[in-house]
Amino acid sequence: MATLPIRTSSVSRFTEVRRNATNHFVTGLAIVSTVIVLVPLVAILGYLLYKGFSSLNLAFFTHIPAPVGEPGGGMANAIAGSAVVLGLASLLGIPLGIGAGVYLAEYGRGRFFGSMVRFTADVLNGVPSIVMGIAAYALIVAKQQHFSALAGGVALAIMMVPTITRTTEEMLATVPHAIREAALGLGVPKWRTAISISLRTASPGIITGCMLAFARVAGETAPLLFTAFGNQFWSFNLSQPIAALPLQIYVYAISPYDEWHRLAWAGSLVLIVLIMVSVTLVRIFANRGALKGGS
């Protein structure tokens, strides 16, 4: 494909064959590798769909876990608990993340403090989730003397912040300066420009970032192990241990009971559908929100 039609006599036939063979070999290797990588993905999703759908029933959504040895039971309280913890995390994490992103894009451009914040956010993004769990444990659980939904929410919120900050900043950076200048030229104060012009123009991208962060923490188990802790019963009290879907999946997956394994697969299916729906929404938003005329 890439070889030129012109051949000089100095290029020996053998070299050319060897070079072409190498080229084809590498091309083949790349294709094979891609297939190899797609295998586990298809295997995981396929097996999950198969096991999940065969184990899913109405009781899963309406019942709380049954005691060991009793058939049936569901994860209704875990689904509700996940909603509570994730809601709390979003409530804390999204405003903070967007605020920091606005600072980076509108005020901190080219400043030392701005690049420090950017770097810290990137580093925070790489901190293992289990460490967030320890931090939330030490800050909240150790003070309160018992596990709580609040601690779980805080741990997840901390994990959401860096992702949201960085996407908000990147999205605001694509807003053309001319729009801001037009607003400022009309006498709109800077804060109003930031909210009504920059944030509004970039909002599809920012929503994408928030959904990505949400999808990322929705499946997190490690930070909840010793913060939200899990609960076999209904609970909506923020200062009490609360059940969460990933936690429940973990507990059931490592249990020795077939019935619980079945529930773990069903729970995984529900969790992945939740995450996939938010990722798909992200893609719809991202496609629709592609800025026209952005820098």
Next chain:
Amino acid sequence: MNEPISPPSTISLPPPATRQGKEPAPTANRELTEPSAIRQFLRAKSPGNLADGTFAGVMVVCALSIFVIVLLIVFVLVDKSLLSIHAFGFKFFLGRSWDPVNGDFGALPFIWGTVVSSLLAVIISVPLALAVSIFLLEICPQPLRAPIAFLTELLAAIPSVIYGLWAIFVLVPIMRDHVGPLLQKYLGWTGFFGADNFGVGMLTASVILAVMIFPVISSISRDVMRAVPINQKEAALALGATRWEMLRMSVLRNARIGIVGSVILGLGRALGETMAVTMVIGNHPDISKSLFAPAYTLASVIANEFSEATGDLYLSALIEIGLALFLVTIVVNAIARLLVWAVTRGNTVRAN
């Protein structure tokens, strides 16, 4: 930007009310009786404008909070692990016994488990990730590009606990019944594949880790490769290079620092990965040459024992492990970010 502006007195600014589109413009609530736009602009610029200062202040506080969060994490981790630091000192990281009953704690088996499983995962994942990046950038037919890229990135969206669940019920039996015996038969002489293979152990954990860090390495190395200036590639092709030679000479060579950065980022992810590893590594604090043997990582010992830790020293030792994990991943990530940043920044400068 600095075009000559005609004197404002000759221009009558259109009243804001006539300029409203279908969306309410930010100036919607302004009345015509108010002063002109220029006056308002000047007023907005005046030092007495409280709202601007407040807004900027709130944004700075949000940005500062990221610093505060990191400092707070460091502070509580150090504070809570002081007991263990004083009790064991640096020997904590060299000790091989983990005996909660007698209060003797050493983290070496966990460090071993973390390092070996992560490195193995990187070794498995990197060639595949690079091959897929090359495939997607240069070889793949255009209509397939977006779907395959989307699929590989879907791997990143699957939660750790689901990887673990799948690994327990699918990967472990495969490793035990098919891959394990094969490795023992052909590579048993190396001593890395011992006689006892239960399917749960270091190798299985590394394989699941490799799948999990693949999207990180693949997507970032793809970004870095895409940042290679197109004229570099065209130059190679114009000299008569085949596609592979072009890739080797222009793309891989130019992007190598960024690729190393992406690999280190993947390593950082692997070091801190908790749930999937905990579910398949076997959780036994032992240093063994055999990759089939069960092991234990820093993250999984915390996940398994933290909520059941009795006694202050036990808890403190676990938090010290968390502190070590935190510091290591911060250093690893900082290095990776600097490398990726160095490459992509250099390229944007060159592109302009």
